[in-house]
Amino acid sequence: MLKTFDPLAALPDLIAALRQDGAVILRNQVAHDLADEVAAELRPHFDRIGKAAQSDFNGYKTLRISSILKRSRRSADLIGHARILEIADAILLPHCINYRIGSCTGIEIWPGEAPQRLHRDDGIYPIRMPGVEWQVSVNWALDEFTLENGGTHVIPGSHNWKEPRLPLESDSVQAVMPKGSALVYLGSVWHGGGANRTNKARMGLVNTYSLGWLRQEENHYLSIPREVADSYPEKIRRLMGYQGHGRLLGWYPHNPDGY
Numbered sequence: 001m002l003k004t005f006d007p008l009a010a011l012p013d014l015i016a017a018l019r020q021d022g023a024v025i026l027r028n029q030v031a032h033d034l035a036d037e038v039a040a041e042l043r044p045h046f047d048r049i050g051k052a053a054q055s056d057f058n059g060y061k062t063l064r065i066s067s068i069l070k071r072s073r074r075s076a077d078l079i080g081h082a083r084i085l086e087i088a089d090a091i092l093l094p095h096c097i098n099y100r101i102g103s104c105t106g107i108e109i110w111p112g113e114a115p116q117r118l119h120r121d122d123g124i125y126p127i128r129m130p131g132v133e134w135q136v137s138v139n140w141a142l143d144e145f146t147l148e149n150g151g152t153h154v155i156p157g158s159h160n161w162k163e164p165r166l167p168l169e170s171d172s173v174q175a176v177m178p179k180g181s182a183l184v185y186l187g188s189v190w191h192g193g194g195a196n197r198t199n200k201a202r203m204g205l206v207n208t209y210s211l212g213w214l215r216q217e218e219n220h221y222l223s224i225p226r227e228v229a230d231s232y233p234e235k236i237r238r239l240m241g242y243q244g245h246g247r248l249l250g251w252y253p254h255n256p257d258g259y
Contacts (some may be wrong), residue, residue, distance in 0.1 A: 001173055002154060002183075007083070015090045022159035023175075023185035026117050027081065030140075030180045031174035032076055039203050041072035042106045044204075050108065061113035062193065067223040068104040068205065069232065069240065076236045078140050078182075079104065079207055087184055088136045088209040095132050095211055100241045102135055103217040109150035109202045111204040113196045118153065118167045121208055122187035124217055133159075135187030135210045142203040150196040152183055152204075159188040212245040 003017040004025040018024050042065065050063025058064055068075050079101065092099045102121075122134040145151035153172035167190040174194055175183040185191060188207065196202065202238075210216060220229075220240040229237055237243075244250040 013091040021156040022189035023154045026182045035142045035180045037074045045071045061110040065110040070224045098212040099209050101239050102208035104207040108197045110201045115195045116192035118190045118192040135208045137208045139183040140205040141181045149198045149202040150194040155190040158190040159186045
């Protein structure tokens with residue numbers, strides 16, 4: 001079972017559990033009203049384009065959308081959540097000057113969907129570096145996550161595997177959590193969406209934070225129109241990638257401060 005923390009939990013305890021197990025659950029991090037508002041903003045986009053990404057990996061009874069900050073303004077309250085950024089600071093900043101959103105994806109698993117193939121989010125990068133996490137991932141529960149409706153499977157401790165091996169779903173535990181909670185997991189942890197054996201869909205918002213010197217998985221400069229990006233607070237714009245990594249990487253001649 002994954003360790004679960006409430007909003008007032010001490011950060012060092014939370015980080016210690018995340019480093020040990022590779023994943024933790026943060027219960028009731030935001031109010032149900034905020035989760036409902038994000039879900040309502042995403043609803044028409046799921047209905048219009050959610051099937052476009054269906055595949056053997058993503059599933060054929062799962063809807064997915066990207067370009068989230070273009071589609072949901074309230075999602076910025078999740079992406080820029082203070083406790084989440086404290087965690088990202090602890091895991092990522094020892095290895096970079098700053099970090100940014102790697103990807104942000106709305107996922108709705110519909111009744112009858114089979115379990116997703118277990119995978120690592122950092123598998124998009126061609127190498128691994130012992131002791132360095134490329135990413136921290138967060139799965140926000142916009143609905144309640146249960147054993148029956150597709151609560152995410154996680155293989156605890158799989159971020160520490162030294163030898164090449166494939167995980168077994170039987171070794172996994174599921175993220176069971178109420179609406180407004182978040183599953184936080186390291187990019188090197190094996191995980192995957194669960195089967196939905198209910199008669200109702202469940203919706204989540206998954207976003208990743210990646211080291212500032214890595215290529216982002218999603219190109220936010222193109223997927224989010226510049227006028228939309230400019231309308232967000234500076235913290236969110238920087239997380240999109242509108243900042244340099246130091247004074248040279250991503251340098252822009254019209255702003256030597258890198259932003």
